[in-house]
Amino acid sequence: MSSAPVAIDVRGVTVGYGDRVVQQNLDFQVRRGEVFVILGGSGSGKSSVLKVMIGLYEPVAGVIRIDGENLVEAEGENRQRLLRKFGVMYQSGALFGSLTVLENVRLPLDEFTELTREEKDLVAMAKLNQVDLLPAAGRMPSELSGGMQKRAAIARALALDPGILFLDEPSAGLDPITSAGLDATIRTLSRGLGITFVVVTHELQSIYSIADRCIMLDARRKTIIAEGAPADLRDHSEDPYVRQFFLRQAEPAAVSGGEGATR
């Protein structure tokens, strides 16, 4: 995996709002085809980091390169082209409530392709098929369960076949079974289509089942405190906070118990 080319290169990025710095001096690379997870406790700014990576917010400092091109400085047509290299699934799904599921998935195809109406329908159906949601194609988003809404949002993010998919808290608000189903979908898409995933989550089960590599952000130190495969971090990290996180221990730093003691 480490030999794959870099898909996203984050260099010296500082994220903040006004005077408040959320994370500073972040350096990490996401390689093509891997499932890369951004971890962190509540309030560590992982969603803000994601929003900077997808160009919604500007970083206070630093550079974000997607396939070698700087997203921060890209403008106009160039920026549009860069934005189309990735899809995003927002935490709430963010489906358009006035459109059916199929129309939601077809919308980017309507706007950016020269396919015929029938072809666009077929591609949208294929996308829904990939996330096992084809039977719900004609329904309205409000008629779907939380897990189905997230699948539909993934299908929409996939509509233009981007090489990279950003997922914000895919398992938030889902029961363990639905959440595991979503993880399976992510693995299938990653293995089968070679899509690069950047996932923000704090769900331990999810992390073990999908992540190739992860970084952990800390709210107090405002930077990356660990990087590597999740099992490695759990078993070998020297950092007390990282061990606490993986062992699901409450507070404070007195972490001396054996592995998995409280899990």
Added chain:
Amino acid sequence: MTPTAVRAELREGDRGPVLAISGRLDVETAAAARREIHAKLAGAPAKALEVDASGVDHGDMSGMVLLYELEEGRLAPGVRARITELKPEFRTLLSAFPSREAIEALEPHRARRTLPVEVGAHSLSLLRDLREQVTFVGAVAQGFGAALRSPRAMRWPEVALAVEKAGVNAVPIVSLISLLAGLIIAFEASQPLAMFGAQAYIADIIGIVMIREFGPIFTAIILAGRSGSAFAAELGTMKVNEELNALTTMGLNPMRFLVMQRVLAGMLLMPVLTAFSMLTGVVGGILVMLAMGFPFAEIWSHLAGAVRVSDVLVGTSKSIVFGAIVAGLGCLRGMQTKEGPSAVGDSATRAVVAGILMIIVVDAIFAVVTNALQV
């Protein structure tokens, strides 16, 4: 990988024609590829067709849809092509397209309801709405009773805030619209009255019309547009965010907490706003008459002779009722908000429409009653 343009070649194979597709088959080239395939297949006999896809070196779902259409006989009518030598990564994409049966099995978009069902459902919802309105009026009356018994339970700071937002801030727009309305009415009336040499009576018309009818109505319509909709949107958003449920489960009555102070504010601010409207409307009429050369003393004597105290009282009491209707309907529509992204907007629309409708209906009732009472 350097993407090349897409190419299609038709050649004769061992078992019939072979269409060789090569190059890049993706979202960028799909339209060109379709044209190319159509051109190549145009003269070909409609028999079995094999598609040699070994040359496809770059592709995505939007490109694969063409292969799917060839396979399903959608591109070349009557010929279901056999796709061969497709690279496995593209085969995965191609296999994601649903089968013909799966597409046919899809639920229809939305079941159409027959006319009788539609009429019945609509009538039922109208009746239900009427029932809710009656219940609401009762609850508001009950709330006022409670407020009279213990005035300290009323949330006075919020009443003041509502009066400021819906009342004080509306003074400029109400004044401007009424002034212009007064000008227009005076202008339009001056033409026919000139035929009888009765232009001095413009003052009578403007006084009675603005003070008895248009002052209260204009103000109420502006209030419905500015604040009835705002009340509906505020309460609707609170309902969507489950804030109303939170109040209820804390044992707090949303009526007392959210509705009463808005209705009270509506009733308090409307007479004052209406007074502004009456005044500026009459001023507008006076301006026109002054421009026509009438001396102010004559205008004033006409006004004083035409407008009775009862006119002012009728106009003012109307405005209080209108204030209660607009604020109450705004709150009711807000509390009736359903779920979904357009729900809050729908509630705001319903509040304004129902508010304006009720203003006109109640004004008609006022006209009948005051006529019968001869005031």
